[in-house]
Amino acid sequence: MSMHEITIKVNGKPRRLAVKSNELLLNVLRDKLFMTGAKYGCGIAECGACTILKDGKSVMSCLVPAVAADGWDITTPEGLADGGTLSHVQQAFIDHAAIQCGFCTPGMVVASTALLNENPDPDEEYVRDYLRGNYCRCTGYVAMVSAVLDAAQRMKAE
Amino acid sequence: MNTKFLEKEFDYLKPATLNGALEILAEKPNVKVFAGGTDLIVKCKTGAPVDMDYMLDINAIDELKAIASGDDGRLELFTNAKLSTIEKDERVIKDYPALAAAIRAMASVSVRNMASIGGNFCNASPVADAVGPVMCYKGVLRLLSKRGEREVAAEDFFLAPGVSVLEKDELFHAISLPAPAANTGSAFIKLGRVKSDIAKISITVVIERDDERIADCRIAMGSIAAKPLLVADIGQSLAGKAVTQKLIDATASEISAFIKPIDDNRTTAEYRTDVAKVIAQDAIAAAWKASGGKL
Numbered sequence: 131m132s133m134h135e136i137t138i139k140v141n142g143k144p145r146r147l148a149v150k151s152n153e154l155l156l157n158v159l160r161d162k163l164f165m166t167g168a169k170y171g172c173g174i175a176e177c178g179a180c181t182i183l184k185d186g187k188s189v190m191s192c193l194v195p196a197v198a199a200d201g202w203d204i205t206t207p208e209g210l211a212d213g214g215t216l217s218h219v220q221q222a223f224i225d226h227a228a229i230q231c232g233f234c235t236p237g238m239v240v241a242s243t244a245l246l247n248e249n250p251d252p253d254e255e256y257v258r259d260y261l262r263g264n265y266c267r268c269t270g271y272v273a274m275v276s277a278v279l280d281a282a283q284r285m286k287a288e
Numbered sequence: 289m290n291t292k293f294l295e296k297e298f299d300y301l302k303p304a305t306l307n308g309a310l311e312i313l314a315e316k317p318n319v320k321v322f323a324g325g326t327d328l329i330v331k332c333k334t335g336a337p338v339d340m341d342y343m344l345d346i347n348a349i350d351e352l353k354a355i356a357s358g359d360d361g362r363l364e365l366f367t368n369a370k371l372s373t374i375e376k377d378e379r380v381i382k383d384y385p386a387l388a389a390a391i392r393a394m395a396s397v398s399v400r401n402m403a404s405i406g407g408n409f410c411n412a413s414p415v416a417d418a419v420g421p422v423m424c425y426k427g428v429l430r431l432l433s434k435r436g437e438r439e440v441a442a443e444d445f446f447l448a449p450g451v452s453v454l455e456k457d458e459l460f461h462a463i464s465l466p467a468p469a470a471n472t473g474s475a476f477i478k479l480g481r482v483k484s485d486i487a488k489i490s491i492t493v494v495i496e497r498d499d500e501r502i503a504d505c506r507i508a509m510g511s512i513a514a515k516p517l518l519v520a521d522i523g524q525s526l527a528g529k530a531v532t533q534k535l536i537d538a539t540a541s542e543i544s545a546f547i548k549p550i551d552d553n554r555t556t557a558e559y560r561t562d563v564a565k566v567i568a569q570d571a572i573a574a575a576w577k578a579s580g581g582k583l
């Protein structure tokens with residue numbers, strides 16, 4: 131089985147790693163870079179817990195062989211805040227109490243960030259459709275949808 | 289079932305050129321192309337049999353990601369064009385709206401950012417959603433190897449679940465869609481349990497209208513046989529006919545009687561047979577109206 135030297139830009143910082151061909155990006159982030167923001171939920175791209183951004187677009191890191199991510203520019207949940215200042219999406223999730231157990235939250239916040247990158251002025255239907263790949267067993271989604279709509283307003287006001 | 293790790297062992301190759309990829313396919317045993325991995329990695333993780341000693345990553349080959357205008361108004365979707373790029377492409381939205389609709393009905397945004405159109409074909413699942421529209425728009429598939437290129441009509445590509453005519457040394461290269469005739473209308477309908485689900489059943493209808501009559505009609509269905517199916521004879525039998533609700537109802541009944549669905553974990557054969565009639569009625573009517581026809 132082949133070993134590979136890869137460089138991935140993670141939250142703005144280049145990281146050099148040696149990985150085996152069958153290692154997954156999610157596991158490398160969690161176990162080698164100790165970035166545990168992205169969660170393991172289903173492992174097969176169905177739940178969204180492992181969502182990260184690649185060039186600002188959402189992808190599921192549980193299906194990406196780490197070696198295939200050589201040269202990628204990615205953002206993990208850890209990279210959304212600017213130092214101690216939360217992003218609009220993160221702050222809106224708190225203000226709308228869109229978090230219960232919190233397991234889905236990192237993926238949900240990352241996917242919502244991708245959503246607003248793509249469409250800064252979404253309506254409710256757009257948000258519900260966009261987030262259909264991110265499952266939450268607790269909240270019932272209502273507060274999350276209003277958090278994303280509110281974050282859009284806050285970004286516009288800025 | 290362990291979906292946390294990839295237990296399978298293999299070597300990883302990422303050629304920078306199309307020719308490099310074709311050489312690997314020609315020379316190495318048990319090569320699997322990696323495009324988006326949304327079928328391949330899921331299969332490896334869930335323990336489905338995958339003969340893979342070499343993973344061939346085609347993502348460094350930019351030309352395979354393109355959507356390009358071809359001769360005679362054709363549109364060429366190269367194999368590794370991502371689903372999320374295709375669904376937003378102006379030419380696709382305008383000329384092949386049923387394809388855009390079918391893609392939007394697939395999976396989730398994150399999966400569509402990763403998944404390729406070629407992967408949807410090569411995986412050769414009877415439920416593959418992008419296939420029906422490509423068949424109905426008379427898409428031709430271009431398959432490439434060191435031996436040369438050949439063209440296969442989309443409806444001739446599939447043989448059985450997971451099996452297509454693609455040879456071991458061949459790369460699925462592109463889908464070539466002819467320019468639609470004037471007064472063409474189309475519709476795609478998919479039924480799932482929830483929005484991001486795999487289809488219980490799906491239908492695509494593309495109608496070319498000549499005044500009050502149908503000039504040509506193509507109907508394809510998913511999840512009703514061992515492969516995605518072009519219901520060619522029933523579609524063709526509509527040519528030259530004036531469209532009435534009676535004709536639509538009779539055609540829908542014919543489709544429902546023709547298909548041979550199975551019971552599986554998504555639904556029953558009985559449900560599929562019953563509901564085929566309803567979605568056929570809706571899709572034919574919608575395609576006719578989209579072509580500018582009156583009902």
Ligand SMILES: Cc1cc2nc3c(=O)[nH]c(=O)nc-3n(C[C@H](O)[C@H](O)[C@H](O)COP(=O)(O)OP(=O)(O)OC[C@H]3O[C@@H](n4cnc5c(N)ncnc54)[C@H](O)[C@@H]3O)c2cc1C
Pocket residue numbers: 174175176320321322323324325326327328329330367368393394395396399402403404405406407408409410411415416417418454458459460461484485486487
């Ligand atoms: C959560 C989830 C939901 C999904 N929902 C749907 C859905 O609603 N409808 C649907 O139709 N599909 C669905 N899929 C399946 C999948 O996303 C699609 O089939 C997708 O188009 C596959 O593309 P890919 O690039 O990821 O393929 P890959 O996994 O990279 O490849 C698939 C297969 O094709 C082969 N292959 C790929 N490209 C080539 C090539 N150029 N030449 C030769 N062989 C090639 C690979 O070796 C592999 O065997 C879903 C998948 C997931 C994980």
Ligand code: FES
Pocket residue numbers: 169170171172173174175176177178179180181190191192193
């Ligand atoms: S862990 Fe990746 S989508 Fe569930």
Ligand code: FES
Pocket residue numbers: 228229230231232233234235265266267268269
């Ligand atoms: S808050 Fe518990 S899963 Fe979403």
